Amino acid sequence: MSATRLTAGERLERLLSIIPTVAASPEGAALDELAERFDYPPDDLLSDLNEVVFLVGLYPFSPDQLIEVMVEDGRVWIRYAEYFEHSLRLSAGEALALVAAGQSLLAAPGAEEDGPLGRGLRKLAVSLGLGDDSPVEVTLGGADAEVLDALRTGVAEAREVEIDYYSFGRDRRSRRVIEPQRVGIVDGNWYVLGHCHQAGADRLFRVDRIDEAVVRDAIFEPPDEPPDIAVFATTVADPRVTLELAPEAGWVGDYYPHDRIDEVGDGSVRVTLPVSAVPWLERLLLRLGPSASIVDADASLPGDAAAAAARRIRDRYHRQ
Amino acid sequence: MAVNKLERLMNLTAALLATERPLSREELHTRVPGYPEETSSFRRAFERDKNELRQMAVPLSVEPVPGTDPAVEGYRIPPDEYYLRDPGLEADELAALHLAARAVRSSDGTSTGALRKLGGTVARDEPALESIGEVPVSPEVNTVFAAISERRLLSFVYRGERRTVEPRRLDLQRGRWYLTGHDRLRDGERNFRLDRIEGKVSIDDIGSSPVQPPGRPAWRHPWELGDGPPVPVRLLVDADHVGWVRRELGRSVVIEDRANGDAVFELLVVDGVAFRSFVMTLLDHGEVLSPPEIRDDIIAWVDMLAGR
Numbered sequence: 001m002s003a004t005r006l007t008a009g010e011r012l013e014r015l016l017s018i019i020p021t022v023a024a025s026p027e028g029a030a031l032d033e034l035a036e037r038f039d040y041p042p043d044d045l046l047s048d049l050n051e052v053v054f055l056v057g058l059y060p061f062s063p064d065q066l067i068e069v070m071v072e073d074g075r076v077w078i079r080y081a082e083y084f085e086h087s088l089r090l091s092a093g094e095a096l097a098l099v100a101a102g103q104s105l106l107a108a109p110g111a112e113e114d115g116p117l118g119r120g121l122r123k124l125a126v127s128l129g130l131g132d133d134s135p136v137e138v139t140l141g142g143a144d145a146e147v148l149d150a151l152r153t154g155v156a157e158a159r160e161v162e163i164d165y166y167s168f169g170r171d172r173r174s175r176r177v178i179e180p181q182r183v184g185i186v187d188g189n190w191y192v193l194g195h196c197h198q199a200g201a202d203r204l205f206r207v208d209r210i211d212e213a214v215v216r217d218a219i220f221e222p223p224d225e226p227p228d229i230a231v232f233a234t235t236v237a238d239p240r241v242t243l244e245l246a247p248e249a250g251w252v253g254d255y256y257p258h259d260r261i262d263e264v265g266d267g268s269v270r271v272t273l274p275v276s277a278v279p280w281l282e283r284l285l286l287r288l289g290p291s292a293s294i295v296d297a298d299a300s301l302p303g304d305a306a307a308a309a310a311r312r313i314r315d316r317y318h319r320q
Numbered sequence: 321m322a323v324n325k326l327e328r329l330m331n332l333t334a335a336l337l338a339t340e341r342p343l344s345r346e347e348l349h350t351r352v353p354g355y356p357e358e359t360s361s362f363r364r365a366f367e368r369d370k371n372e373l374r375q376m377a378v379p380l381s382v383e384p385v386p387g388t389d390p391a392v393e394g395y396r397i398p399p400d401e402y403y404l405r406d407p408g409l410e411a412d413e414l415a416a417l418h419l420a421a422r423a424v425r426s427s428d429g430t431s432t433g434a435l436r437k438l439g440g441t442v443a444r445d446e447p448a449l450e451s452i453g454e455v456p457v458s459p460e461v462n463t464v465f466a467a468i469s470e471r472r473l474l475s476f477v478y479r480g481e482r483r484t485v486e487p488r489r490l491d492l493q494r495g496r497w498y499l500t501g502h503d504r505l506r507d508g509e510r511n512f513r514l515d516r517i518e519g520k521v522s523i524d525d526i527g528s529s530p531v532q533p534p535g536r537p538a539w540r541h542p543w544e545l546g547d548g549p550p551v552p553v554r555l556l557v558d559a560d561h562v563g564w565v566r567r568e569l570g571r572s573v574v575i576e577d578r579a580n581g582d583a584v585f586e587l588l589v590v591d592g593v594a595f596r597s598f599v600m601t602l603l604d605h606g607e608v609l610s611p612p613e614i615r616d617d618i619i620a621w622v623d624m625l626a627g628r
């Protein structure tokens with residue numbers, strides 16, 4: 001419940017929903033419950049009903065043209081508010097936000113289509129004119145339901161979890177013990193943020209790269225305020241590489257965080273990117289081929305990353 | 321001050337909702353208490369109130385007052401556009417939506433307002449639930465959504481061309497919004513990434529979108545896109561990498577689990593270049609088995625990059 005005062009617009013928005021709710025109920029409504037449901041400070045609600053809604057009506061504001069408000073013993077009754085008989089419809093933004101939030105949870109592994117959320121979303125879609133077959137859908141990166149369950153248990157019970165993790169950037173698979181602090185979605189993929197015993201530091205792990213997760217008996221002391229996953233995901237100090245990209249490789253600037261991107265004429269660009277690990281750079285260069293060339297690279301990065309990786313792949317195909 | 325403004329806004333909304341004909345500004349000045357007497361101050365206050373109502377998505381309609389010549393602008397709120405169609409949610413359904421809105425917030429925080437209109441947030445004893453993610457929203461996405469629900473046409477510039485599109489569905493795929501719809505310029509179904517739309521998206525006033533099923537999801541793997549015939553391709557993946565590749569591609573495409581843990585995937589490939597790009601992300605942990613022309617294409621590509 002917010003303690004801050006509501007603006008006139010916020011009060012109006014709430015009252016336009018409160019009035020139809022109360023008017024529809026012959027036995028009135030409890031004030032404290034209304035305050036809770038509509039996030040309205042109770043004292044303000046009482047005074048707004050008594051001093052404002054009481055004066056609302058139609059020209060010429062004779063008694064028969066005013067909304068009737070009666071407050072008694074912590075309950076309120078409202079009558080003669082026919083023009084406010086329904087709430088204001090949802091704006092497109094409000095409707096989409098709610099539908100997308102619901103669809104996101106339905107897209108999570110283990111969600112039940114026919115549970116209360118699925119049923120509520122279907123009713124909502126019909127009332128919004130979207131029909132039975134929702135035209136809004138959310139797809140999240142694949143994560144195993146058992147893995148997600150184990151990680152959530154670890155967060156909820158502050159217990160360590162052992163994971164079998166494939167680091168895509170480093171191209172390395174390892175078993176680690178983590179103290180999971182948050183599980184969440186960033187850009188459509190599930191992540192777990194946890195203190196990693198092996199690294200001795202907080203790390204972010206993509207859940208779809210975890211093959212197995214086992215909750216251990218050991219408990220840990222969770223931090224008071226774990227860092228935000230979205231913020232954590234973007235604050236990395238890594239060596240940089242500067243690539244010149246032909247026009248067909250311009251998508252790189254859309255997909256990867258970069259320090260800067262500059263046009264260099266004929267549609268080509270120069271982009272400076274953080275490199276989380278050498279295999280990440282190898283993959284990028286292998287995919288781009290002749291469309292990319294290294295202009296400048298941190299001394300810690302190999303200058304021939306693409307050729308070295310290409311030779312390993314070639315050896316594989318030629319070894320029979 | 322705030323109270324006066326609230327009272328005035330409520331009376332203005334009531335007057336505009338209850339009226340059967342558009343009311344002129346002067347009539348509203350008389351009928352709604354709380355405005356300044358002086359004309360120019362009244363007009364300024366009235367403009368602010370109109371904006372306030374529009375920001376709340378109150379459908380304020382501007383029409384000529386009947387019988388005026390020259391026409392005088394009049395205002396009203398058509399009740400059938402204003403009133404929420406009550407979806408009739410049960411308490412558990414409302415509570416589930418409430419949880420969803422708290423767990424997955426929209427980047428502009430609008431979903432709690434929606435819940436108040438649907439009857440308020442009811443869940444009181446729920447455990448404190450922290451946010452698990454955020455839905456990216458923007459004016460463009462909202463416009464597309466409005467067009468879908470109202471069956472209106474959309475107009476926007478994409479890849480340098482102005483398109484008129486009958487919108488069918490919106491997909492949030494890995495954090496990006498995609499629109500699928502019938503592109504009248506190309507006369508075919510097309511997918512559009514909303515963040516690639518150039519400039520504004522507008523709802524076309526003329527014409528409406530025929531009722532159509534929402535169609536297939538917009539997002540497919542990049543190598544599945546294109547117009548050519550799909551070619552079945554077999555891909556061997558080393559045991560250590562089967563887990564993440566399976567989650568990336570889906571379980572159904574595994575056609576062989578080998579005793580050593582390796583697995584063979586079968587994919588339908590339309591766009592060979594996009595497929596090669598995916599195969600490269602496997603580094604040397606995977607290998608195209610067949611057909612020979614795609615295997616040879618991969619070999620030629622790495623031969624070139626290895627610098628023979």
